[in-house]
Amino acid sequence: MEVPLTKPQKNKINPKLFLQIAFPLILLIIIPFQLSKIITFKNSPKQNIIISPTSSSNSHIIINNAQQVYNAPPKHGPLPRTKNPKCDIFSGEWVPNPDAPYYTNTSCWAIHEHQNCMKYGRPDSEFMKWKWKPNECELPLFNPSQFLEIVRGKSLAFVGDSVSRNQMQSLICLLSRVEYPIDVSYTKNEHFKRWYYQSYNFTLASFWTPFLVKAQESDPNGPTGTGIFGVHLDEADESWTTQIDEFNFIVLSAGHWFSRSMMYYEKGELIGCRYCQIPNIKEYTITYGIQTAFHTAYRAILGRKNFKGVVYLRTYAPSHFEGGEWNKGGNCLRQKPYKSNEIGLEGLDLDLYMAQLVEFNEAKKLGLKSGLKLRLIDMTRPMLMRPDGHPTRYGHWAHENVTLYNDCVHWCLPGPIDTWNDFLLEMLRNEGVISKEEKIVLHAKQRKLKSNILF
Secondary structure (H helix, E strand, O other), X not given: OOOOOOOOXXXXXXXXXXXXXXXXXXXXXXXXXXXXXXXXXXXXXXXXXXEEEOOOOEEEEEEOOEEEEEEOOOOOOOOOOOOOOOOOOOOEEEEEOOOOOOOOOOOOOXXXXXHOOOOOOOOOOHHHOEEEEEOOOOOOOOOHHHHHHHOOOOEEEEEEOXXXXXXXXXXXXXXXXXXXXXXXXXXXXXXXXXXXXHHHOEEEEEEEOOOOEEEEEEEOOOOOOOOEEEEEEEEEOHHHHOOHHXXXXXXXXXXXXXXXXXXXXXXXXXXXXXXXOOOOOOEOOHHHHHHHHHHHHHHHHHOOOOXXXXXXXXXXXXXXXXXXOOOOOOEOOOOOOOOOOOOOXXXXXXXXXXXXXXXXXXXXXXXXXXXXXXXXXXXXXXXXXXXXXXXXXXXXXXXXXXXXXXXXXXXXXXXXXXXXXXXXXXXXXXXXXXXXXXXXXHHHHHHHHHHHHHO
């Protein structure tokens, strides 16, 4: 029997079978792509916030179902260090930055009421749209992802007064584009806060200590009606000195409170005062008080055998009261930065700045011998040039009775203080280079010393 020969047939494609295979594959490609366009904030305790990029240079930010537009932040990829390693990043000018700010007063819950200038009706917004440009290099804008990667598994504490807290809240807002922290504070006292970033195992803390040393208000009135404080210049404030061993980075600052009336104590005895107007009591200068307090603070840090971190001195940021003192009608109404040649550091601002530098330089020499790392975040001159960045009367409602009605000390958020964290990140990025250079110098000195002994 012969097998019949037939013409071979082509396989026909079943349309239903094709759709059953292709449709799931298309979904697997499209869904992840669409999900990547929506970034939700983590751990925001107060608001439902979603940022949805659009095709333009702006992004839509949705807060509790209400939509507004804000400028897109810098990309989260790696950023270069300043191109010139020898560049003085603290000498420069403020230049326009139309892309700022990178968060709003409604997208960040961490802003203190008295620095929430836009909430209380500040009519201008140009004060938010500047960045610092060093004379000989570039200072990269703050990159929240890079910052959190650098501090992964570490801890950072801000030690100082309410301006120090102002910077910490700025940092929380800048980092909110990536993650919000959880409150892990040991106490309900708002002066001592701890925040934890779960995804990065990073702890952020603030310790309120306006004099850095032991102090208490001895008279709520005093000669000016604003209180008089007993300040023990040779006794460090243990509310922060006993807590710092566990921290990798400390940002230390103080200044404004030293302009108040004070009674100075050393070794438990009254030695004199600052503007106390009490007969037969020796009058000391404000610089004596602040310089001695910093001396005590540095000695306390150097004496902590278990502290192995890095200490950053954030220098004094001048206030900008014009037309009177803070409690006598002074105000700050300028709406743009000074240029570097339009204003000079002088008077009390210069005295406070130099007092801080003297003690910092002395402590740094001692630190090099003991292995303690001290760094300088020199914000005095850059912030002297920013009279436009304060809340003025826009830190409260007009009818409210507040102590500091026209606030020319603290800084609006968003605002110029966000730049302080540009500097902080740059210092953190360069820490390995600085530490290596210090070790080379130290080893060279040790070899020279041994050589002198031998010969």
